Amino acid sequence: MSSEESLKRLYQIAEDIYEDLVRGEIPKMKLAARNRSNIVFNTRYGVWKYGDSKITRSAKKLDGAYMLLRTLYVMEFIKEMIRDKKSSTLREMYYISEGWGLAKFHTQDESNKLAEDLEVITGYLREDFKLRPEEDGASVIGNITVEEINRKGKPMRINCRDDVGDSGYLIPYNVEKEKLKFVDVDADFVIGIETGGMFDRLVENGFDEKARAILVHIKGQPARSTRRLLKRMNEELGLPVVIFTDGDPWSFRIFASIAYGAIKTAHISEYLATPTAEFVGITASDILNYDLPTDKLNDRDIAALQSELKDPRFQTPFWTEEIKLMLKIKKKAEQQSLAKYGLDYVTDTYLPEKLTELGVMS
């Protein structure tokens, strides 16, 4: 999707407000309700999306009027950025609103939410609107050649095994096709890795070459660009995606957001989620089978696991069994705890066993 097209869609919002005013009606905007009760499974994409429940922002009330005013200022700002080939962090937009008089944002939460509202209304991504997050994207190591259009508009070819340092290729915040193309790949699957320590371990042990894998450091709860990259690799390159995390409720959520979508971004789940992604641990069964060093679950962990038992994304036999088992043994484990058996155990034993079981390695 191009910025030019997204701009046309923004004009449509302004036109609707204008027409409301011409007709003598109070201007308003309609958008999907963004809460847990309005999340439904979309069978076409195999991901969780917002349902039909809508809310209306009307200028009838003062708060609604402010929101519409802010929306118009934000659209003007986006138009200028697209014209000037600029982009802005969400934080910068918040500060820029200092000059917008009554439309000034009072917290960054307000401005972030408005950026998401525009996505919900238009069906375009925040990145199309030149708004970007602060967080870093993933780094990638493996035999894949990408072409990134750099800030000067020039295409730059980078092989993520041969043309990068040990830290890998750092993906840009915008990984859409007009910014990042896949040129060539020679690998059997993609493995997303939660922690930097484990990513470095797989790199040092040459797991990308031995197992013909593309290693992606997802850095905890992954940025949108990371989830989008995994999705594109899966869909366009036909590569299976597996996710390797710590064994605790928070890591299970990381997996769910990659595979099925996150509640905050459910309006764009079909762009971000990889429904065929598989989990390679650490699970509660792994803790027992591999006799891993553990920590005790704390109260927050237990509450998170119990909430996951009710979360629609975890309603599979695999997840309900593993979550119940973790609640039973009351223990969690980090992926690096596999080092108990030495630095090579994870690449020589653990991952080959898990990946063979899933049919990803043979």
Place this chain on the structure above:
Amino acid sequence: MSSEESLKRLYQIAEDIYEDLVRGEIPKMKLAARNRSNIVFNTRYGVWKYGDSKITRSAKKLDGAYMLLRTLYVMEFIKEMIRDKKSSTLREMYYISEGWGLAKFHTQDESNKLAEDLEVITGYLREDFKLRPEEDGASVIGNITVEEINRKGKPMRINCRDDVGDSGYLIPYNVEKEKLKFVDVDADFVIGIETGGMFDRLVENGFDEKARAILVHIKGQPARSTRRLLKRMNEELGLPVVIFTDGDPWSFRIFASIAYGAIKTAHISEYLATPTAEFVGITASDILNYDLPTDKLNDRDIAALQSELKDPRFQTPFWTEEIKLMLKIKKKAEQQSLAKYGLDYVTDTYLPEKLTELGVMS
């Protein structure tokens, strides 16, 4: 410093313990006391280092005996890694100790501290011992060509402007000369930038080319590798280093750790600190002069500023005035708050003004 040499120094520790035993004495290790009261200014290097106060770890008491046992296991582990050309995260070492019987670490704090103890005793860096942190190093954008010896032992030349994507070159955890060489540079100074949003702003605005600068994203409290890289660029390339952070007590500490050394790493300040580094804001004066959007100081901020007034590293007229002014106006500001005046203000106005004042730009 090479790993082979550092290994010899480790053998020395083992020999000392052996000799103690042969002479029928209780084995012991002596090392510098690592606390705030044992920090003294080293005039030769212009940085803060540990003083002469020593502590002794003796096997006379059970805790001391455990520490010596652990030290011997750790040295054995380091020897094996150097032999096998491996490295390990501090976290992995913690888990590996599961197999060390009585020498098992009980918390990661214990194993991290022992790694630092070995540095204090031997004068070598943890990186020489193949132990590395989890945290990411800096990313770099600018006209500098480096040669990194990659994991296969091959040298790889990377120009940090032309051969990288918009996210820049991600430095490895070990930036010593045997791993990373500077091949060529065409720039007037180095600017370390605290936040990702501001780093991206300077990249998008082409500040590296316009101002002939090397941009380094220091990512909050900088990793050792980042501080070492800044030091090497300053010393070997003769480039002035300036630091651009948020305007709050925590950012002042980031600057102090880069310029004068951190208390935790005072034994290696001469490797890590860049005493000639200059601060380009945000200061309390900037908040007033540029009329920046601010947040109120909270109680923790105020306590941190008051503690900085007593910190030997801040005993300069510049810092005592700025800290007192911040306590007076009771306000802090983020570097991105400069966006109040538009996305180009920081590169067209703020930084040129500050850098001209310092004589770094003309």
